[in-house]
Amino acid sequence: MTIHASAPALLALAALSACSPSAPSGAQDGSTDAHITSDSAASGDACAQGAALNEIVWSESAPFARAVDHHGTWIFEGADGRASLYVAGGIRQGPGEALEAVYNQVSRAEIQADGSLGPWESDAPLPVPTGFHGVALVGARVYIAGGLTSTGTGEQLSRRVFVGERTAAGPLAWRESTPLPWNALHPTLTALGSTLVLVGGTNGQQAQNIVGVAEVQADGSVGPWARAANTPEPRSHHYAFVSDGELFLAGGFRGMPVGNNITPLADVLRSVRDERGQITGWAVVGAMDPVRFTHAGFVRDRHFYVIGGMYESGSIDIVQRAELQCDRTLSAFAEVRGALPFTRSHVHQTPLYRDRLYSVAGRDNNGVSSARVVIGAIR
Numbered sequence: 001m002t003i004h005a006s007a008p009a010l011l012a013l014a015a016l017s018a019c020s021p022s023a024p025s026g027a028q029d030g031s032t033d034a035h036i037t038s039d040s041a042a043s044g045d046a047c048a049q050g051a052a053l054n055e056i057v058w059s060e061s062a063p064f065a066r067a068v069d070h071h072g073t074w075i076f077e078g079a080d081g082r083a084s085l086y087v088a089g090g091i092r093q094g095p096g097e098a099l100e101a102v103y104n105q106v107s108r109a110e111i112q113a114d115g116s117l118g119p120w121e122s123d124a125p126l127p128v129p130t131g132f133h134g135v136a137l138v139g140a141r142v143y144i145a146g147g148l149t150s151t152g153t154g155e156q157l158s159r160r161v162f163v164g165e166r167t168a169a170g171p172l173a174w175r176e177s178t179p180l181p182w183n184a185l186h187p188t189l190t191a192l193g194s195t196l197v198l199v200g201g202t203n204g205q206q207a208q209n210i211v212g213v214a215e216v217q218a219d220g221s222v223g224p225w226a227r228a229a230n231t232p233e234p235r236s237h238h239y240a241f242v243s244d245g246e247l248f249l250a251g252g253f254r255g256m257p258v259g260n261n262i263t264p265l266a267d268v269l270r271s272v273r274d275e276r277g278q279i280t281g282w283a284v285v286g287a288m289d290p291v292r293f294t295h296a297g298f299v300r301d302r303h304f305y306v307i308g309g310m311y312e313s314g315s316i317d318i319v320q321r322a323e324l325q326c327d328r329t330l331s332a333f334a335e336v337r338g339a340l341p342f343t344r345s346h347v348h349q350t351p352l353y354r355d356r357l358y359s360v361a362g363r364d365n366n367g368v369s370s371a372r373v374v375i376g377a378i379r
Contacts, residue, residue, distance in 0.1 A: 072348075304322050
């Protein structure tokens with residue numbers, strides 16, 4: 001099935017499928033964005049340094065229910081201590097960068113005591129097929145914002161915001177909340193406490209430097225969106241995480257993937273906030289080498305780990321880490337033993353639960369959506 005888009009949406013779709021710059025023969029894709037808040041939470045002591053994890057041992061799990069990329073992935077843990085991995089929405093890209101489907105399906109798999117995954121089960125679907133969205137957790141709720149949606153008339157950029165909450169019976173209950181004031185395709189959505197922060201992405205024609213903030217209300221709804229300080233330059237396809245109460249942005253590019261017209265961004269940025277907690281600026285606190293985009297990551301024991309993704313020469317499978325230092329800068333990146341079993345990109349979240357890391361689907365070395373699932377044991 002090939003989906004036919006309206007003319008305005010085709011500009012966006014061209015940007016989406018061109019997210020993968022031409023790579024050398026044999027290169028693959030590999031990546032993600034997090035447990036989306038808890039894996040990025042840092043110690044209250046800014047200088048408390050845990051032992052760096054130097055190795056990840058990967059094993060392949062049963063494949064996901066469908067080939068997908070540009071989806072959302074997170075983990076919910078219940079009061080009973082049982083946790084499940086969730087995957088929501090996304091797209092399927094076929095050979096020749098053909099957009100074949102946009103999904104509204106949501107699936108979950110229970111995490112077993114040994115870190116393996118139980119069978120995938122269907123959960124309540126998203127209100128509308130959605131991909132290229134931002135994802136964040138605040139407490140027991142998940143927030144999905146922006147991206148692209150599919151309707152009976154084709155695909156279009158979306159400003160819609162959905163809130164998902166588990167019901168007493170177990171499945172998710174979805175509701176719609178305050179929409180974004182602007183289009184954001186491939187942004188990051190991150191929770192700074194109860195504040196949602198949406199950064200960058202594209203408007204379907206070019207990367208943008210807009211930063212939006214909204215407060216999560218007591219009932220879980222999203223308050224009005226407001227502008228915070230722009231990033232120094234447009235940034236899309238990056239990764240975001242929280243440490244010491246500040247938001248960090250790593251990798252990505254300015255420009256647009258159409259025609260591979262991009263400039264990768266090496267600078268790692270940290271938010272600067274005033275006494276009221278408002279983001280008033282951005283500081284350069286490190287540099288990526290190589291510069292990646294469509295990658296994933298997580299934070300543990302004051303080290304930031306970056307996984308897979310793409311760089312100018314194609315896809316990448318290596319894992320690197322950098323120390324989050326006492327002055328809230330990053331050390332140089334060093335390679336971690338245990339590369340991904342295969343290169344992959346456009347996963348965007350690799351949730352961390354206890355000592356296991358979960359990487360679901362994404363794009364393969366041919367730029368085609370995959371259903372492969374790998375679990376990393378970190379040590």
